[in-house]
Amino acid sequence: MHSKKNSPVRNFFRAVGAIIWKDLSTEFRSRELLSAVLIFALLVILIFNFALELDVKTRTSVTSGVLWVTFAFAGTIGLNRSMAVEKDRGCLEGLLLAPVDRSAIYFGKAISNLAFMLIIEAIILPVYSLLYNTNLFNLGLIGVILLGSVGYVAVGTLLASMAVQTRTRDVLLPILLFPVVIPIMIAAVKASNGFLQGIAITELMPYINLLLVYDVIFIAVAFMVFDYVVEE
Amino acid sequence: MQPQPLALKVLNIASAVLLAIATGMVFFYAQLAESGPAQRIFYFHVANAWVGMLGFLAAAVASVAYLRTHDIKWDVVELAAIEISLVFFFIAIMLGSIWAKAEWNTWWRWEDNRLVTAAIMEMIYFAYMLLRQGIEDSDRRARFSAVYALVGSLSVPITFMSIRWANALFHPLVISTVSDAIKTPFLATSEMKLTFFFCLFTFSVIFINLIWHRIRLGNLEQKVEQLKLKVMQ
Amino acid sequence: MIEVHKLIKRFGLKTVLRGIEFKVQPGEFVALLGPNGSGKTTFLHILATLSKPSIGEIRIAGFQLPSQASSVRQQLGVVTHQPLLYGDLTAEENLLFYGRMYAIPDIGNRIAEVLGMIGLFARRRDLVRTFSRGMQQRLAIGRAVLHNPDVMLFDEPYTGLDQDASTMLDDVLQTVASHGRTVVMTSHDLARAEDLATRFDILSRGVITASIHREELGQDNLLSFYRQALTE
Numbered sequence: 001m002h003s004k005k006n007s008p009v010r011n012f013f014r015a016v017g018a019i020i021w022k023d024l025s026t027e028f029r030s031r032e033l034l035s036a037v038l039i040f041a042l043l044v045i046l047i048f049n050f051a052l053e054l055d056v057k058t059r060t061s062v063t064s065g066v067l068w069v070t071f072a073f074a075g076t077i078g079l080n081r082s083m084a085v086e087k088d089r090g091c092l093e094g095l096l097l098a099p100v101d102r103s104a105i106y107f108g109k110a111i112s113n114l115a116f117m118l119i120i121e122a123i124i125l126p127v128y129s130l131l132y133n134t135n136l137f138n139l140g141l142i143g144v145i146l147l148g149s150v151g152y153v154a155v156g157t158l159l160a161s162m163a164v165q166t167r168t169r170d171v172l173l174p175i176l177l178f179p180v181v182i183p184i185m186i187a188a189v190k191a192s193n194g195f196l197q198g199i200a201i202t203e204l205m206p207y208i209n210l211l212l213v214y215d216v217i218f219i220a221v222a223f224m225v226f227d228y229v230v231e232e
Numbered sequence: 233m234q235p236q237p238l239a240l241k242v243l244n245i246a247s248a249v250l251l252a253i254a255t256g257m258v259f260f261y262a263q264l265a266e267s268g269p270a271q272r273i274f275y276f277h278v279a280n281a282w283v284g285m286l287g288f289l290a291a292a293v294a295s296v297a298y299l300r301t302h303d304i305k306w307d308v309v310e311l312a313a314i315e316i317s318l319v320f321f322f323i324a325i326m327l328g329s330i331w332a333k334a335e336w337n338t339w340w341r342w343e344d345n346r347l348v349t350a351a352i353m354e355m356i357y358f359a360y361m362l363l364r365q366g367i368e369d370s371d372r373r374a375r376f377s378a379v380y381a382l383v384g385s386l387s388v389p390i391t392f393m394s395i396r397w398a399n400a401l402f403h404p405l406v407i408s409t410v411s412d413a414i415k416t417p418f419l420a421t422s423e424m425k426l427t428f429f430f431c432l433f434t435f436s437v438i439f440i441n442l443i444w445h446r447i448r449l450g451n452l453e454q455k456v457e458q459l460k461l462k463v464m465q
Numbered sequence: 466m467i468e469v470h471k472l473i474k475r476f477g478l479k480t481v482l483r484g485i486e487f488k489v490q491p492g493e494f495v496a497l498l499g500p501n502g503s504g505k506t507t508f509l510h511i512l513a514t515l516s517k518p519s520i521g522e523i524r525i526a527g528f529q530l531p532s533q534a535s536s537v538r539q540q541l542g543v544v545t546h547q548p549l550l551y552g553d554l555t556a557e558e559n560l561l562f563y564g565r566m567y568a569i570p571d572i573g574n575r576i577a578e579v580l581g582m583i584g585l586f587a588r589r590r591d592l593v594r595t596f597s598r599g600m601q602q603r604l605a606i607g608r609a610v611l612h613n614p615d616v617m618l619f620d621e622p623y624t625g626l627d628q629d630a631s632t633m634l635d636d637v638l639q640t641v642a643s644h645g646r647t648v649v650m651t652s653h654d655l656a657r658a659e660d661l662a663t664r665f666d667i668l669s670r671g672v673i674t675a676s677i678h679r680e681e682l683g684q685d686n687l688l689s690f691y692r693q694a695l696t697e
Binding site: 085096 | 510515517538539543545547548550552554565566
């Protein structure tokens with residue numbers, strides 16, 4: 001019975017949707033990971049507060065940096081956990097047995113990782129705004145956070161899938177990931193800072209372009225190479 | 233164990249001889265620069281970085297080749313190239329740091345795009361080594377290493393561009409060490425230019441020599457593994 | 466239904482399967498027996514499309530592996546050591562997830578049907594985390610049967626089950642096998658295999674050394690046949 005409902009394309013999207021639904025349901029039910037990562041992020045901000053002696057003047061120039069470092073670290077925890085769930089009960093095999101293209105697994109996991117990261121960021125922004133009496137509700141800033149997170153998660157999902165299959169697991173992911181996402185950190189921090197300081201968008205275009213290029217290249221590479229990481 | 237082929241033996245000697253000549257040229261043939269004796273570091277600094285780049289490119293090519301053919305020989309080449317690149321970039325960074333101290337009185341220059349990029353590449357290499365250490369199955373190790381080598385290789389040019397832009401907007405007056413150096417008083421005379429290119433040539437030969445040795449070593453390691461398994465079974 | 470010709474599988478430098486010839490007719494129930502390390506799990510993984518052969522030809526349900534692997538998967542139901550279930554989802558949600566991954570029509574009714582068959586309908590709203598190993602195993606079989614595959618592969622399904630759970634599993638397996646499905650099951654437990662299977666193959670050190678149909682066994686005890694095959 002091969003009705004239109006069963007076309008490979010529809011199956012692909014259905015599978016991606018199923019994976020996203022599964023990840024988000026699991027997380028919303030227990031909210032373990034969400035709380036853990038949030039508390040971690042808040043602690044990082046706290047540490048920065050004391051480590052950097054933020055007076056009002058220095059604070060504005062350093063805000064973007066602090067935010068992105070927080071996102072980067074909190075991100076690795078989320079990525080690790082997301083892939084560990086599949087590895088621990090052998091569920092990855094369950095996904096591999098499904099009659100869909102492997103890239104559906106990649107996109108499903110990447111999108112749910114992205115959703116997770118965006119939720120964290122959406123909570124941290126207002127909290128930071130409150131703590132430091134700065135207005136972070138800036139459309140440009142939000143755009144940059146979106147672009148940066150996409151690139152981070154694109155590479156992160158791929159590398160996390162590898163890291164989780166090695167002996168050194170949790171420790172390995174940040175080591176693999178950070179050197180490779182430096183372009184995102186640079187461009188995102190500069191662009192965020194630019195938007196917060198009210199610099200004209202035309203001057204920030206190089207950074208935004210960089211983020212776009214990075215995102216496109218690495219989403220393409222990651223999804224092409226994902227097969228090699230999950231298949232024997 | 234197969235003895236070294238004749239070509240390799242010749243190459244060993246050639247490398248040693250060329251290196252001796254190059255050293256001689258650096259100290260005696262090339263004139264003393266206006267900026268002082270510390271400038272002599274420049275010749276080997278760039279040559280080492282050049283070898284590092286060769287290794288980097290070789291690794292990138294090998295990683296793609298492995299993913300397409302699944303022939304373990306490419307994994308051996310990839311590892312050899314990265315190890316060599318790691319060492320030579322490290323030397324280049326050291327020399328660059330010494331030179332920076334002599335010329336600009338600082339051990340590290342964040343404004344130097346190439347220096348910073350090289351440091352990031354070293355981090356990627358170390359991450360690569362750690363990745364390999366954490367995997368026992370040779371097939372999986374080869375696959376994952378190739379994937380990471382590919383991802384790393386792609387990120388390096390982008391990293392370089394991003395550092396360059398970031399620095400350009402905020403440190404517009406700084407020159408980058410190499411391309412300007414070739415044009416400016418760093419290589420004023422033709423003897424100095426000749427020394428410079430001779431060093432590049434010498435180190436290219438050294439690169440081929442070393443990677444050949446390293447690949448042979450890698451192949452021997454494979455053979456040992458195979459024999460071990462036979463004995464166990 | 467299943468045809469395996471000259472299958473060799475190497476992991477790096479180690480050869481685990483050394484030239485397997487294996488044919489299964491539709492409707493047969495083959496018990497694949499053999500000592501630890503003989504390659505049973507590896508062989509099953511290859512049949513399940515979780516692993517690729519180094520050399521060899523494999524056809525399942527008319528499809529060629531590994532080139533037509535995704536088409537084959539629709540016709541395969543696999544149960545391995547691990548239950549491949551998400552602990553933080555309920556039994557129903559697990560089946561719903563896999564139902565979507567396999568593009569199963571009329572999913573609600575099908576899930577109810579399967580839950581009934583494995584005797585877990587009453588606990589469908591409970592988190593899988595709270596299930597005993599026996600219940601998880603039954604749910605795993607439910608997952609494997611959900612999309613009505615023609616071929617079922619079981620890897621040591623009785624591992625870790627107590628007597629009661631094992632008996633329940635017997636019933637489920639009988640039901641599953643009775644619908645004309647082709648089954649390949651690896652097992653340590655000769656007694657159980659003896660009751661269920663129509664054919665017995667012995668895998669030793671990477672090759673199939675012996676094969677015998679149930680009718681041919683006759684007076685002989687399976688155990689003595691097994692021992693004899695191993696010493697040859």
